[in-house]
Amino acid sequence: MTLSSAADTPPASKVSRRDLLAxxxxxxxxxxxxxxxxxxxxxxxxxxxxxxxxxGSDVPNFGLNGFVRIGRDxxxxxxxxxxxxxxxxxxxxxxxxxxxxxxxxxQLEVVAAPPDAANYAQPLFKAQMTGGSTxxxxxxxPLRRAGAAARMMLVAAAAEQWKIDPEDCVAHRGVxxxxxxxxxxxxxxxxxxxxxxxxxxDIPLKAPKDFKLIGSPLKRxxxxxxxxxxxxxxxxxxVPGMKVAAIAMCPVDGGRLRSLDDTATRKLPGVVDVIRxxxxxxxxxxxxxxxxxxxxxxxxxxxxxxxxxxSSETIRNDQKTAASAxxxxxxxxxxxxxxxxxxxxxxxxAVYELPFLAHATMxxxxxxxxxRPDGCDIWxxxxxxxxxxxxAAKITGHEPEKVVVHNQLIGGGFGRRLQADTIEQAVLFxxxxxxxxxxxxxxxxxxxxxxxxxxxxxxxAAGLDEHGSPIVWTHRxxxxxxxxxxxxxxxxxxxxxKDAVDGSWDTPYDFPAIRVDWxxxxxxxxxxxxxxxxxxxxxxxxxxxxxxxxxxxxxDPIDYRRHLLARTPRSxxxxxxxxxxxxxxxxxxPRSGRGVSLHKNFDTHAAVIIEASVxxxxxIALRRIVAAVDCGIQINPDTIRAQIEGGLLFGxxxxxxxxxxxxxGQVQQGNFNDYRQLRINEVPPIDVHLVASDAHxxxxxxxxxxxxxxxxxxxxxxxxxxxxxRLPFDRAMLATKDSA
Amino acid sequence: xxxxxxxxxxxxxxxxxxxxxxWALRDLLLxxxxxxxxxxxxCGACTxxxxxxxxxxxxxxxxxxxxxxxxTIEAIGATDAGRMIQEAWLGHEVxxxxxxxxxxxxxxxxxxxxxxxxxxxxxxxxxxxxxCRCATYSRIRLAIKAAAKA
Numbered sequence: 001m002t003l004s005s006a007a008d009t010p011p012a013s014k015v016s017r018r019d020l021l022a023x024x025x026x027x028x029x030x031x032x033x034x035x036x037x038x039x040x041x042x043x044x045x046x047x048x049x050x051x052x053x054x055x056g057s058d059v060p061n062f063g064l065n066g067f068v069r070i071g072r073d074x075x076x077x078x079x080x081x082x083x084x085x086x087x088x089x090x091x092x093x094x095x096x097x098x099x100x101x102x103x104x105x106x107q108l109e110v111v112a113a114p115p116d117a118a119n120y121a122q123p124l125f126k127a128q129m130t131g132g133s134t135x136x137x138x139x140x141x142p143l144r145r146a147g148a149a150a151r152m153m154l155v156a157a158a159a160e161q162w163k164i165d166p167e168d169c170v171a172h173r174g175v176x177x178x179x180x181x182x183x184x185x186x187x188x189x190x191x192x193x194x195x196x197x198x199x200x201x202d203i204p205l206k207a208p209k210d211f212k213l214i215g216s217p218l219k220r221x222x223x224x225x226x227x228x229x230x231x232x233x234x235x236x237x238x239v240p241g242m243k244v245a246a247i248a249m250c251p252v253d254g255g256r257l258r259s260l261d262d263t264a265t266r267k268l269p270g271v272v273d274v275i276r277x278x279x280x281x282x283x284x285x286x287x288x289x290x291x292x293x294x295x296x297x298x299x300x301x302x303x304x305x306x307x308x309x310x311s312s313e314t315i316r317n318d319q320k321t322a323a324s325a326x327x328x329x330x331x332x333x334x335x336x337x338x339x340x341x342x343x344x345x346x347x348x349x350a351v352y353e354l355p356f357l358a359h360a361t362m363x364x365x366x367x368x369x370x371x372r373p374d375g376c377d378i379w380x381x382x383x384x385x386x387x388x389x390x391x392a393a394k395i396t397g398h399e400p401e402k403v404v405v406h407n408q409l410i411g412g413g414f415g416r417r418l419q420a421d422t423i424e425q426a427v428l429f430x431x432x433x434x435x436x437x438x439x440x441x442x443x444x445x446x447x448x449x450x451x452x453x454x455x456x457x458x459x460x461a462a463g464l465d466e467h468g469s470p471i472v473w474t475h476r477x478x479x480x481x482x483x484x485x486x487x488x489x490x491x492x493x494x495x496x497x498k499d500a501v502d503g504s505w506d507t508p509y510d511f512p513a514i515r516v517d518w519x520x521x522x523x524x525x526x527x528x529x530x531x532x533x534x535x536x537x538x539x540x541x542x543x544x545x546x547x548x549x550x551x552x553x554x555x556d557p558i559d560y561r562r563h564l565l566a567r568t569p570r571s572x573x574x575x576x577x578x579x580x581x582x583x584x585x586x587x588x589x590p591r592s593g594r595g596v597s598l599h600k601n602f603d604t605h606a607a608v609i610i611e612a613s614v615x616x617x618x619x620i621a622l623r624r625i626v627a628a629v630d631c632g633i634q635i636n637p638d639t640i641r642a643q644i645e646g647g648l649l650f651g652x653x654x655x656x657x658x659x660x661x662x663x664x665g666q667v668q669q670g671n672f673n674d675y676r677q678l679r680i681n682e683v684p685p686i687d688v689h690l691v692a693s694d695a696h697x698x699x700x701x702x703x704x705x706x707x708x709x710x711x712x713x714x715x716x717x718x719x720x721x722x723x724x725x726r727l728p729f730d731r732a733m734l735a736t737k738d739s740a
Numbered sequence: 741x742x743x744x745x746x747x748x749x750x751x752x753x754x755x756x757x758x759x760x761x762x763w764a765l766r767d768l769l770l771x772x773x774x775x776x777x778x779x780x781x782x783c784g785a786c787t788x789x790x791x792x793x794x795x796x797x798x799x800x801x802x803x804x805x806x807x808x809x810x811x812t813i814e815a816i817g818a819t820d821a822g823r824m825i826q827e828a829w830l831g832h833e834v835x836x837x838x839x840x841x842x843x844x845x846x847x848x849x850x851x852x853x854x855x856x857x858x859x860x861x862x863x864x865x866x867x868x869x870x871x872c873r874c875a876t877y878s879r880i881r882l883a884i885k886a887a888a889k890a
């Protein structure tokens with residue numbers, strides 16, 4: 001299998017609609033107007049592809065939901081609606097189509113969809129976005145229907161040729177055959193006949209028992225090029241005539257460029273231009289090093305603007321004040337809270353705090369843009385190609401269809417590239433020059449000018465009956481809203497941002513009375529999605545506090561949870577499986593402990609048990625991790641395991657080490673030395689156990705991350721008796737008195 | 741003009757002596773397999789071999805390397821250790837986003853070339869300088885051990 005490796009395909013700009021009509025079968029689904037399904041408009045080719053430089057392929061911009069393109073040359077091209085950023089989505093989405101199309105993964109090519117919400121919108125968002133662990137949940141049916149519709153038309157075409165009943169034909173590995181007569185035709189030979197078939201209205205899909213590909217640990221289609229260094233990420237794009245820019249940005253968000261002396265810079269060899277926007281300066285060079293050297297020679301005076309005095313202390317104090325003085329917005333209210341607390345035999349309260357977090361993807365922010373009088377090309381890895389297109393159209397004055405977004409493989413997304421602020425910046429610079437311009441941020445800029453996972457202040461309480469069981473539960477979240485940045489016109493005052501309470505108002509547990517609400521307090525810091533924003537925050541608070549309550553009641557934390565799961569048998573099953581596999585009750589050495597977390601976000605149920613030990617110095621060592629996961633129907637069990645393994649460690653990196661802090665308006669962290677990440681020597685064995693299920697597929701990308709911090713915090717409590725209510729973990733708090 | 745030997749071939753490059761090898765590879769020779777991750781030798785995404793030893797090309801000036809043989813991810817598959825590591829990487833499906841993996845593979849290939857049976861401590865010592873934000877570490881460990889047995 002190759003990734004868009006059709007080097008022999010002519011540039012799409014030279015491909016007429018007629019050629020495409022004649023040469024390819026283009027299949028849509030849920031087609032309202034069958035004739036339009038064939039209306040493959042010419043599109044601009046991707047200059048670079050995952051298979052390597054120079055092997056770019058053309059992407060027809062299909063008239064209607066075109067996921068399948070079959071050429072008379074034998075090529076089968078699948079258009080991927082979701083962005084590949086490591087999660088394995090190209091393989092999973094190709095598997096869904098191939099299952100019904102009756103081809104193998106070795107027979108197909110994939111290519112990133114162009115910005116085209118009408119055809120490639122994520123059904124769960126109704127927008128063309130990759131995030132929120134939605135890809136498979138939303139495309140599970142549409143992609144199988146696209147594959148099935150194509151197969152039905154190919155089979156019908158063969159049957160018509162042979163003047164037999166389509167029911168008597170079989171499709172297998174790209175060939176339609178008729179066993180009684182021994183006749184067979186490849187899909188490529190059927191294209192012209194299939195073009196004349198009507199799109200089927202009734203598209204039956206396989207029963208799970210008939211799956212050949214779905215459910216198998218098939219090899220990923222994007223990895224062979226990646227191990228050879230041949231895969232092209234956005235930062236690797238090379239466009240003829242391209243120049244490279246290094247940039248300086250105002251160190252305080254909201255500040256402006258006051259003055260600039262570029263005399264010395266302009267004299268340096270390899271420096272091509274110095275260009276500026278309101279809050280940044282770019283030095284353009286023949287190569288990155290010339291640009292970087294030129295940047296270091298600039299004399300820049302910044303006006304830091306209104307956030308010059310901002311610090312973590314002021315932000316935290318303001319948030320605490322808002323938590324007591326702000327107006328709560330209702331999330332969930334069941335039962336009479338006051339009466340239940342009055343009846344409770346005991347009440348416990350706690351406050352939890354979580355920091356701002358950066359994304360720190362391995363691939364630093366970069367964008368390549370060519371603005372011309374007749375249009376604009378953008379080469380970038382983005383989770384929101386339509387947003388990128390519209391922003392560039394607005395800035396350049398071009399019609400959106402003149403802005404071509406060549407979406408690239410992303411070296412880690414984690415939500416960062418759901419915002420297009422960096423693309424906007426690149427276009428603002430690139431419109432000032434005639435050549436294609438590649439902008440590359442440094443690691444320090446990537447972290448300091450990130451848009452952050454919000455900081456949270458949580459007040460949580462429970463009332464217990466005489467058996468220690470919770471009869472009332474309240475949780476108040478105070479935070480800014482991420483949705484403000486994704487909703488035209490901002491986020492309305494007084495309206496619930498569901499993300500703020502996700503993972504809290506939908507726990508697996510049965511609480512007779514429950515209140516979950518949110519106090520909105522937007523900090524003077526720009527916010528963004530992250531890996532499982534709402535659930536990653538709320539499940540840490542809920543699962544840590546439930547552990548507190550269980551210990552208060554003198555009960556085993558797993559047994560305590562079991563009694564609250566009468567209405568969520570899938571959650572109970574994964575909890576029991578994890579406890580069994582982790583040997584929950586086996587004794588451990590001193591200052592070692594096991595902690596559990598359980599949640600059911602993204603339509604997936606996950607129980608994780610972490611075993612950790614805490615040194616007298618307070619240092620935490622991870623010993624073992626066991627996960628039990630029920631995500632419904634599994635598309636690729638190996639990818640699911642990989643997402644759980646990586647997602648857990650991603651969450652643990654943040655819990656152990658990460659928090660963005662501010663001083664004099666500036667982010668204090670900047671690189672992997674002070675924004676640490678887990679390294680291989682810190683990583684314990686991880687066992688992932690999957691539960692077979694026929695339920696609709698659940699999301700995977702964020703599940704492990706959500707489970708991580710609470711399981712570790714509960715393990716640390718089991719090891720030390722110390723409850724960590726603030727992230728990242730404070731080692732000094734965990735040290736014994738002797739070593740303090 | 742400087743002459744540097746990359747993957748067995750001499751290349752004349754027009755670069756200042758202080759230009760890091762990483763940018764010479766990426767911008768002058770269009771060998772983009774070696775990645776920019778941190779710029780300060782903290783993450784290992786830029787790892788290449790000099791005379792078989794792993795080095796961080798983001799902090800290595802090109803002026804310091806004439807006469808030395810540089811191997812990059814694009815050619816490591818031509819060595820026994822590199823080929824075995826790449827095959828094990830695919831066999832154990834190590835890769836997620838893949839951005840750090842050229843560096844991981846270069847570090848692992850250097851380890852395997854000098855230690856045919858690395859234990860956990862040897863793997864930790866050789867690989868702890870390479871960050872993976874997808875956190876594929878468990879599979880990296882398994883794949884190195886599998887390559888050693890191959």
